[in-house]
Amino acid sequence: MGTKFQIKICGIKDLPTLELCQELGVDFVGLNFSPRSPRKIDERVADELLSIRHKPGFPKVVFLFFENATNEILQITKQFSPDLIQLIRGDQFVSTELWDSLTIQKQLLPAIRIQSPIVSDEELEPRSPLVILDSFQKGLGGGSGHTFPWEYVTNVKRPYLLAGGITPENVQLALKSLKPTGIDVASGVETEGKKDPNKIKELVHNVRNL
DSSP states (O other), X not given: OOSOOEEEEEOOOSHHHHHHHHHHTOSEEEEEOOTTOTTBOOHHHHHHHGGGTTXXXXXXXXXXXXSOOHHHHHHHHHHHOOSEEEEETTOTTSOHHHHHHHHHTTOEEEEEEEXXXXXXXXXXXXXXXXXXXXXXXXXXXXXXXXXXXXXXXXXXXXXXXXXXXXXXXXXXHHHHHHOOSEEEESGGGEETTEEOHHHHHHHHHHHHTO
């Protein structure tokens, strides 16, 4: 047992999955409100899911938005007070003012879609304590199940969660190869588009037993 890597499970839509993540000690859980995502939930579902948020050791709650209107983002975040707000760099719907405001409030979790080698940490939102490095798929804000060439980020020293095609099978290789702060997984723990409890358990086991 070495470094404790952080684990984020994103795109949760049902209470049993969320309860499992809490029981397993997952660090972050992501709820997706993007109209472009098959994992989209509405406020009613979010209210049901967050009814167990009072439990001891509950994971940090991350709300993901992609191509949502600013007023919708502000209304939903005011209603539920997530710990972090995940926005995708390059999302045409996100104003500079909103991005900067959330950065100043220490609420922004920027997701950066990697398309070429990163030379310097300065390219990766240095004002944010943690970022997500993900693969780029046109029209998607993440969760595509595609990896990007990991050699693109071998020079990155700053804290980040590695996303993009991470599965229980390749997670140990990813962590050994790159030494990120942790991993962010959506489709990699799904079977036929639904979160698979056995895959979540296997992923967490493989990360914790590295």
